[in-house]
Amino acid sequence: MWKFTVRRIFVMIPQVILLSVIIFILAKMMPGDALSGLIDPNIDPATIEAKREALGLNNPWYVQYWDWIKNAVQGDLGQSFQFKMPVSEIIGQRLTNTFWLALLTLIITYLIAIPLGITSGRFNDTWGDRLITGYTYVGFGMPLFIFALVMLWIFGFKLGWFPSGGSVKPGLDPGSFEYIVSKFKHMLLPALSAALIATVGTVQYLRSEIIDIKQKDFIQTARAKGASESRVYNRHILRNSLLPIAAFFGYEITGLIGGSIFIENIFSYPGIGQLFLGSINIRDYTVVTSCVLLFGIAAILGSLLSDIILSIVDPRIRIK
C-alpha cells in the first residue's frame, strides 16, 4: 500500500512540471506582457525597453520559465496588476473560501448520490427508480449556471432563506460561533446548487454499477450460502459498486473547479473561481496563470486521491 502511494506520488511530479510548462507557454502566447498594462503613452519607448530588459522579459522562454517556477515554488507568484498585491496573498484568502465551499459541495453530493444510487440500483425499474432516473436526466440536461440562478432567485431572493452573496456577514468576529454559522449559511445555497447538479453523474454511475454487480456470479454464490438480501447488498454488492465511484472522485474534483467558476460568480462568493473570471476580464495575467496552475494541481491531486482510495478498497490494484 505505502509503496504504491509513494510510487504514485513520484508519477505526479512530471505531471505537475509538464502542466506548469504548458501554462507558462500559453501565458507567454497571450498578447502583451507584464508591462503593457502599466504603460503610460508619455513614457519614452527606450525606457520601456530598458525596463523590459531589466525584468528579463527579453530572455528566451526557458530562462523566463525557470525564473517564474523558481519563485513560484517559494510562494512568490508575482504581483497582481489589478490589486497591486502579491498574487499569493490574494489567492491565499480566496483559496480557503473555495476549499470550504468545495468540501461542503462534495459532502452534499455524496450524501445525495449514495442513497439515491443505491435505491435506484437495488429497486431498478420500479416507480422510485424511474423518479430518480428522471431527476438525473433533468440534472444532466440543466446547465449549472441556469439552475444556480433559479436557486438564487427562489431561495435567496423570493423566500430570503439564504443570503444571496458574499462569504460571511460583515462585522462579525473571525473565529466566533456566529462567524462560523454565518460562513456556513453563506456556503449552503451555492453548495447545494452545485451538488444537486454534480450528483447526477454519480447517481447514474452507482445505479448502473449496482445493476451490473447484481447479476455477477459471486452474488449468486452469496445467496447460495444463505445470506439474506440485506447482507448480500451490504456486504457484497455495495462495496464492489463503490469502486468506480472512488475512481470517479478525482473527476468530481475537476468538475467542482469548473463548477466553482459559475457558482462563485452567480452567488458573488469571494473564491478562486470568482477571482479567476474577474482577472480574465481585466487581463490580470499573473493572477490568471496562477489560478490555472492551481486548478491543474487540484485536478492532479484529485486523481492521486482516487488512486489511493482505489488501492485501499480494491486489492487487485495494490502493487507488490
Next chain:
Amino acid sequence: MSKELLKIENLKTSFRIKDDYYAAVDDVSLTVNKNELLAIVGESGCGKSALAFSIMGLHSRATIEGNILFKGKNIANLPPNDMNKFRGKDMGMIFQDPLTALNPLMIIGDQIGETLLLHNKNLSVNGRKVKVIELLKKVGIPRPEYTYNQFPHQLSGGMRQRVVIAMAIANNPELLIADEPTTALDVTIQSQILDLIKVLKEDSHAGIILITHDLGVVAEMADRVAVMYAGQIVEIADVYTIFENPLHPYTRSLLNSVPNSDETNSRLHVIQGVVPSLQNLPREGCRFSDRIPWVDSSFHEKNPVLHEVSPGHFVRCTCYKHFYFPHESKEEKQNVIS
C-alpha cells in the same frame, strides 16, 4: 426415513420475455437419493442450470410451478428468508465459473467463513478460522493458512474452484448441486476436481446433482443419469443402462457424437440443426423431432410422456422404437431394438 433426499414433481420454471412466459424447465420430475450422484446431461441451453437454480431458489424473476420436496418439505416458492435456512446449510452449490464465483474484494477466509457464520452464530471468530483452514485442507489447498488471507485474484482457476467447493461443503450439506464444476477448467485440473467431489461424496454420503455436458465425466462419476433436451427429461436411467442401452434418439445421438479413437477414418457424428431458443421451442409433440427429420413424423407421440421401459429406465416419446441413424439401414436398427 426413506432414502429419498430430493424429489422433484412436475417442475416448471418459466421466464417472462416481454409479455409471455416461456418454460425453460418443463415438467421435470426426478429424485435424488442419499449417497447418490445423479448426473444431468444436455446441450447448452437445455435447462440444466435453470433446473439447478430452481432447486436452490436462486431465480429472482422466474415463475416456478410444481413441487420440490427436500426431505419431505416442499421448498418450491419458499420466501427467501425461509430458503436461507436451507441454502448453505443443507444444500450447497458449486458454481460453473470459479473465476467469477468469488467476491473479488473479500479474502478467501472470510468468504468461506461467511457460510459458517450464517448458519452457526455461536462459533467464535477463532473457531471459525480453525474450521475454515480445516476446510481448505480438506479440498486440497496446499498452504491453507496462507491462502486464508489471499484474495481470489491471487489464486489459479483450479484453486478457486476448490475454494468454491469448500464454501459449498462448509456445513456438510446433505445435497450438493454442482453446476458444470469443471467446464471452466483445463483437463488435468478437471480430473482433480472430479476426484475431489468423489472423495467428498464417499465421506459425507450426500446426494449430489452433477450438471455437465461431458459424457466422459458422466461415465466416470454418475450413479444415475438424466438426459435433458429443451427443458424436458427425455431419458433417465442408471449409468450402465444409459451407456449400454440408450434408447431415446437424443441420448443415442449424443453418445454417437463422442469421438471414437478406433474409427480414425470415419467422420464425426453431428446432430443436425440447433437447439431451439426458449421462445421458439416446440410446445407440442416430440421436441426432438425437428432434428431427426428422416424419422417419419407419424412415429412421434402427440403428447410425449415418459415410458418406463424397464425398472428405473424412463424414455420420453415412442419415436425411439423407430429411430435409426441416416447412415445405417433402417432394418438393421429395428432388429436391434426388437
